[in-house]
Amino acid sequence: MSSVIESIETLLVDLPTIRPHKLSMTTMACQTLVIVRLRDSDGVEGLGEGTTIGGLAYGPESPESIKRNIDSYLAPLLIGQSASAVATLRARLDRHARGNAIAKSALETALLDAQGKRLGLPMAELLGGARHDHLPVLWTLASGDTARDIDEAFQRLEQRRHCDFKLKIGANAVDDDVRHVAAIKAALGERASVRVDVNQAWSESTAVRGIAALQAAGIELIEQPVSAREHAGLVRLAKRFEVPMLADEAVADARDGFALAAAGFSGAYALKIAKAGGPRGALALAEVAQAAGIGLYGGTLLEGTIGTAASLHAWATLPELAWGSEMFGPLLLKDDIVAEPLAYGEFGVELPKGPGLGIALDEDKLAHYARR
Numbered sequence: 097m098s099s100v101i102e103s104i105e106t107l108l109v110d111l112p113t114i115r116p117h118k119l120s121m122t123t124m125a126c127q128t129l130v131i132v133r134l135r136d137s138d139g140v141e142g143l144g145e146g147t148t149i150g151g152l153a154y155g156p157e158s159p160e161s162i163k164r165n166i167d168s169y170l171a172p173l174l175i176g177q178s179a180s181a182v183a184t185l186r187a188r189l190d191r192h193a194r195g196n197a198i199a200k201s202a203l204e205t206a207l208l209d210a211q212g213k214r215l216g217l218p219m220a221e222l223l224g225g226a227r228h229d230h231l232p233v234l235w236t237l238a239s240g241d242t243a244r245d246i247d248e249a250f251q252r253l254e255q256r257r258h259c260d261f262k263l264k265i266g267a268n269a270v271d272d273d274v275r276h277v278a279a280i281k282a283a284l285g286e287r288a289s290v291r292v293d294v295n296q297a298w299s300e301s302t303a304v305r306g307i308a309a310l311q312a313a314g315i316e317l318i319e320q321p322v323s324a325r326e327h328a329g330l331v332r333l334a335k336r337f338e339v340p341m342l343a344d345e346a347v348a349d350a351r352d353g354f355a356l357a358a359a360g361f362s363g364a365y366a367l368k369i370a371k372a373g374g375p376r377g378a379l380a381l382a383e384v385a386q387a388a389g390i391g392l393y394g395g396t397l398l399e400g401t402i403g404t405a406a407s408l409h410a411w412a413t414l415p416e417l418a419w420g421s422e423m424f425g426p427l428l429l430k431d432d433i434v435a436e437p438l439a440y441g442e443f444g445v446e447l448p449k450g451p452g453l454g455i456a457l458d459e460d461k462l463a464h465y466a467r468r
């Protein structure tokens with residue numbers, strides 16, 4: 097008898113950040129992880145995570161909606177079904193529930209983790225096999241203070257933890273943001289690369305002015321300068337400037353990626369398991385990007401270790417991440433809920449070993465940080 101899914105538990109876990117993390121739409125002091133524990137009739141447990149940024153500030157799913165929609169709608173679609181049929185189960189979720197990509201990503205991760213444990217294979221093997229076991233990871237400077245960001249960048253460089261930096265801008269007037277970014281780039285010089293993420297904050301005309309100045313300051317990549325829905329504007333910016341554009345909020349899944357490429361976009365796509373409804377959807381977007389000659393970037397919604405590990409297993413199967421990755425989420429958090437943290441070093445992170453995600457929970461820490 098093949099194993100069936102017996103229960104699915106969801107927990108909200110609130111973890112403080114090491115410092116305020118300032119984005120165009122919110123400033124974070126805490127991150128809320130939605131942790132999924134899926135138990136199968138053969139005793140195997142699969143772990144998953146669905147995490148967003150700033151409640152409803154970043155996107156249409158909040159931690160509370162993710163938990164509630166899994167509990168009320170998505171989990172009942174899976175309970176009693178054959179646990180190994182990951183693709184069929186994932187299609188079942190899409191057939192009966194619209195949207196809710198983050199909730200679906202958490203469940204797909206838990207299904208893959210359980211299946212990997214059952215077969216004794218790492219999750220990357222289920223996704224085609226790892227081509228890399230160490231992935232590059234940048235750091236996001238977003239304290240809101242120029243001098244503090246510069247200090248932080250030099251610390252990270254000296255630790256050999258990160259040598260590429262992403263600056264979060266768009267909350268301030270464009271001239272102030274440009275001054276901030278140019279000062280950091282000037283302080284770091286050739287020792288580090290600097291890119292920016294505007295998180296949709298600019299109109300197209302502001303973007304033209306801001307990007308011209310950022311390009312002159314030596315910034316290497318401009319992430320999501322305009323609204324996610326402004327595909328035509330993003331294409332115009334990509335054609336206008338030498339500095340490449342990175343589409344993030346504009347491309348959730350393979351269909352978005354196809355539409356943007358067909359509209360004439362060139363540059364790079366940020367892959368996120370949360371946007372694409374799971375690791376498999378994110379890899380489908382990667383296929384479209386590769387077919388269109390668009391570069392790949394391993395993105396995060398600032399997940400903790402479980403969501404980050406799931407993403408790493410997916411990115412490890414790709415031939416190349418031309419723009420590296422930002423899988424630093426766990427490093428932004430003061431504490432963790434896993435027994436063994438991910439191994440960061442040499443400007444990147446190791447792909448975890450062992451079956452499934454290769455991650456085990458620390459039950460005491462989980463109980464301590466779980467919301468009651």
Ligand SMILES: O=C(O)C[C@H]1C=CC(=O)O1
Nearest residue numbers: 236293344396397398422
């Ligand atoms: O890229 C985003 O939009 C979300 C995120 C990734 C890194 C970070 O600091 O925020």
Ligand SMILES: [Mn+2]
Nearest residue numbers: 293319320344
């Ligand atoms: Mn982004």
